[in-house]
Structure formats: C-alpha cells, structure tokens
Amino acid sequence: MASIRANRDIKATSVVVAAKDQVSSDLAGEAVILNLRTGMYYGLNPVGARIWRCSSRRRGSRISAIPSCSSTTWRSIAASATCSASCTSWPPTGSSRRQMRLISKLWHLARADRSLLLKTVLWLGATTLGLWLLPLNVVRRLLAAYLPRRPGRAPLPTERIAWAVSVARHVVPRATCLPQALVTEAFLTQDGYRADLRMGVQKTDAGRLAAHAWVESGDRIVVGDLRELSLYTPLPPLPSIPR
Numbered sequence: 001m002a003s004i005r006a007n008r009d010i011k012a013t014s015v016v017v018a019a020k021d022q023v024s025s026d027l028a029g030e031a032v033i034l035n036l037r038t039g040m041y042y043g044l045n046p047v048g049a050r051i052w053r054c055s056s057r058r059r060g061s062r063i064s065a066i067p068s069c070s071s072t073t074w075r076s077i078a079a080s081a082t083c084s085a086s087c088t089s090w091p092p093t094g095s096s097r098r099q100m101r102l103i104s105k106l107w108h109l110a111r112a113d114r115s116l117l118l119k120t121v122l123w124l125g126a127t128t129l130g131l132w133l134l135p136l137n138v139v140r141r142l143l144a145a146y147l148p149r150r151p152g153r154a155p156l157p158t159e160r161i162a163w164a165v166s167v168a169r170h171v172v173p174r175a176t177c178l179p180q181a182l183v184t185e186a187f188l189t190q191d192g193y194r195a196d197l198r199m200g201v202q203k204t205d206a207g208r209l210a211a212h213a214w215v216e217s218g219d220r221i222v223v224g225d226l227r228e229l230s231l232y233t234p235l236p237p238l239p240s241i242p243r
Contacts, residue, residue: 021137023236024052025201032201032209034235039136039178043201043209116156120164120183123147125172127179143186144241155191162222177224181213184223193217198224200232 021036031049033042044052109117123143130139165184169175181197188195196216201209212232214224221229 023238025233025235027201027203027233030203032233032235034199036137036238037135039131043203113160116160116164117167120168120187121171123183123186124165124168124175124179127182128172128175131179131182140182140185140238140241143182144189147186147190149190149192151192153191155193156187158188158193158217158220158222161187161191165223178213180223181215184215188215188217188222195222197238198234199238200229200234202232 019035022033023036024031024033026049027043029046029049031044031052033044033052034040035042127139127143130142134142161184165180165187169180172179185195185197194217197213198216199211199213201211204210210232212224212226212229214226214229215222
C-alpha cells in the first residue's frame with residue numbers, strides 16, 4: 001500500500017507515495033494491489049483507485065492535490081480494502097485411503113519418474129510451508145538460490161515438469177496454485193527455460209477478490225491453466241529473480 005505510517009496523522013500537506021514492493025492493476029475502474037513482501041492482495045474502490053493512481057507517480061501526490069480526497073477519506077479507503085491471501089483453485093485432497101492408493105501407485109513408476117516426483121513433492125511442501133512463514137519475495141529468492149541453473153545437463157521436457165507438479169499437489173496438503181507456480185517457475189528456470197510467473201484477480205459476485213497464479217513458458221501455460229482463466233485480470237509481470 002502507500003507508504004504512510006499508521007501512527008502519523010494524515011494532513012492536507014502529506015505526500016502519498018506508493019511502496020516499491022508491489023504490483024497493481026486496474027480492475028473495472030477499481031484497483032487491485034499485490035504486496036510482493038507478504039503475498040497479500042488488496043482491493044480499492046473507484047475513489048481509492050484514483051488516489052492510488054496519483055500516489056503511484058514518481059514523486060507521489062499531496063492529499064490536497066487529489067480531487068475529493070481528505071484525510072478522513074483516505075483512512076476510510078485504506079480501512080475498507082479487502083484482501084485475499086490464498087487462491088481459490090484448491091486441489092482436491094480426497095480421503096486418506098485414496099491418498100494411500102495414490103502413493104502406492106507412485107512407487108510403481110519408473111525410477112526416473114519416481115525420483116522427479118519425490119523431488120517435486122519435497123520442494124512443493126517446503127514452498128507451501130515457506131509461504132506461511134516468509135515473504136513471497138524471500139521464497140522466490142530461496143528457490144532461485146537452491147535450484148540454480150544446470151548448464152550441460154539435458155533439460156526435462158516441460159510436460160514432465162507439469163506432470164510432476166500436478167501429481168505432487170495431491171500429496172502435499174494446502175498446496176494451492178501459488179506454491180505450484182513458484183516451484184514450476186524454479187524448475188523451468190533451472191533447466192534453462194523461460195518462465196513467466198503470472199498472477200491474476202477477479203471480483204466475485206460477493207464483492208471479494210479471488211486470485212490465481214500460473215506459469216507461462218513460450219506461448220503455452222505450463223501450470224495453472226483454468227477454463228475460466230480469461231475472467232482473471234492479469235497483474236503486471238513480477239520482477240525476475242537474478243540467478
């Protein structure tokens with residue numbers, strides 16, 4: 001959100017400047033903001049969206065220079081922001097018996113497939129846990145650090161990476177689309193593919209924000225494709241992580 005401390009009074013001379021660790025997008029006249037440090041989504045109504053666009057200028061904007069905006073209005077806009085910390089596309093977990101049958105089938109896979117799947121389950125579990133404990137940007141940097149590029153090694157086909165993630169999500173509890181996308185991005189980049197982590201939001205009939213994450217490589221979606229994906233308004237691409 002804007003870089004104003006909560007313990008300071010907002011005056012007509014206050015300068016509102018958008019924080020750096022965020023990406024935002026217009027959503028049918030409103031605005032949606034993703035905090036890259038916390039992974040939280042925030043929604044602003046049309047008045048708040050107008051204030052946000054003014055505060056996103058390089059030098060910010062004074063409160064008095066924003067039409068129909070007072071310090072009281074700013075407080076009400078900030079307080080009424082709705083957020084969604086998770087995605088709506090949860091994988092079906094099924095019963096414990098079904099999961100045991102799934103695990104049993106996995107051990108009958110070829111050794112290479114079993115090794116890839118075990119690696120994916122471990123990284124997906126670690127990433128899911130990491131998102132509960134650490135900021136989004138930190139998790140992305142850790143994945144980039146511990147899964148560096150492998151020059152000289154034959155890359156895995158993108159279809160195999162997508163298969164491993166799609167199966168692993170049924171084993172790892174609460175592995176929503178965001179950890180799936182982060183692991184896919186890391187695996188693709190490790191094998192030398194271009195990987196674009198994308199996030200989008202839509203407003204539900206109840207007025208809440210629903211978010212989704214997916215990964216694109218080239219001209220196709222590797223992980224996170226949905227029938228209703230066109231209903232999500234894409235946020236600007238996230239900054240790439242140096243490797």
